Amino acid sequence: MKNTFGLDDKVIPIYFPSSLVRWLESQGYKREELIEGTDLEATEIDKPEALTSFRKHRKIIENAVRLADSPHLGLAFGQQLQITSMGIVGYAALSEKNVGQSLQTIVKFIRLQASLLDLELARKEDYVSLLIDETIDLGSIRRFIFETILAFSCNMLESQGIEKLPGMRCKMRMTKTDDWDDYKHLLPFPVQFDQSVNALEIPAEYMDLPLKMADPVSASNAIKICEEQLQRFENQEGLLNRLQALIEDSLDNPPSLAKAADHFCVSPRTLRRELEKLDTTYQTQLDHYRKEAAINYLKGSTLSVQEIADKMGYNDSSNFARAFRKWTGKSPGDYRQ
Known part of the structure; x- marks a missing residue:
């Protein structure tokens, strides 16, 4: 079963990379070097309930393999x-x-x-x-x-x-x-x-x-907790999936937060609160899918920057260019080249 979360969606439990960081710390490696390039605070590693993105998860592992200079570091970590x-x-x-x-x-x-x-x-x-x-x-x-x-x-x-x-x-x-x-x-x-x-x-x-x-009693109690957590996880993941579909279907005229909430039959406050639980916002999700769509158009089409801006819901191509530079550090033209 494939997930539909994006590389920057914070839906991945941080316990795995945090376990790796703490283990390598015990081997003499520095936490700051292990989390370099992730924008994570050093203290976030010690919060087992925290969620992170796949991009940051991957970067920590890449840092660990590079610093340890061990192509099969996973075997030692798993042991x-x-x-x-x-x-x-x-x-x-x-x-x-x-x-x-x-x-x-x-x-x-x-x-x-x-x-x-x-x-x-x-x-x-x-x-x-x-x-x-x-x-x-x-x-x-x-x-x-x-x-x-x-x-x-x-x-x-x-x-x-x-x-x-x-x-x-x-x-x-x-x-x-x-x-x-x-x-x-x-x-x-x-x-x-x-x-x-x-x-x-x-x-x-x-x-x-x-x-x-x-221990049948302990097993029953633990499984009950797991089932409750899984239900919450699936509800949250389902929200992101539904929001993704809504945004992708209306990139040329994206709904406001209020209209998106109305689409899901909840109040804007409830939608905002549920997204905050996932450490994201409606604008963050909108920017994410706009960015992904814009990159795909620049890479795989001959549409002009103005035409792509129109498809992204920007009336002014200069506003689109500003947003794109904020997302990628490059102008749309430079990125296409």
Whole structure:
């Protein structure tokens, strides 16, 4: 399932990059260098409830790989992550009856802690496949993310007494790197590259293994909290999706905040408040989609700047040019060249 959020929409929990920053700090790296180029305040890293954008999320990981000078940093990072790093989702998974139910809980609520990933469980003969897909093009951080998942999965299973992981294997869409043989010892199972899917294949017999911390009462309470949080998350994500569709359908004559609120059958105050919860505003969203549309027109069409301005709802091309320079640092003409 693909997400429709933009690169700058603050809809991604910051816990993952913040965990990476804190871990590298313990290795002697400086927080200021790790968050360089993100516009994040150093204190934001210590707010687990905060949301960030994919662009900032990606930049932190790129900084980390560059500073650590380690192409397979994800393996080392994943090795030190514990399932409790996933917050309430992790506690819910740990409290389940067995490995199978624990995996089902993670799959159901993964979006609360890792909205960049989409998980699915599929039974195939004697194996259960944990299919892993990305909800947005991960680009430069794809290898880091997937190698973190592999190492983290080992920790999760080993924490339940499955230490040797006999029979487990992994399939990856990515191409094998020239130096992989120097790192493959960090994983206790083989990895097959250039496959049609990303998947962890786990022997079906593991699914019934009991969990050490199984507690039906704790599991029920934790899952209830997860379900409430997921409902709020989906409501917020749905609002952004609906707002995106409204703006994209009317870029040449975008509605005011009041008219947008009327379209959603809420008051302007309610719409403003719901967007504030996502750390954004109506004007920010309008500018974002205007920018994306303008860039697409400049790159893929021969329309004049005035014609593009008209399509963006600007009566005066100079106002459009001013806005575009604010968005990109360049004039429309310079950007097209």
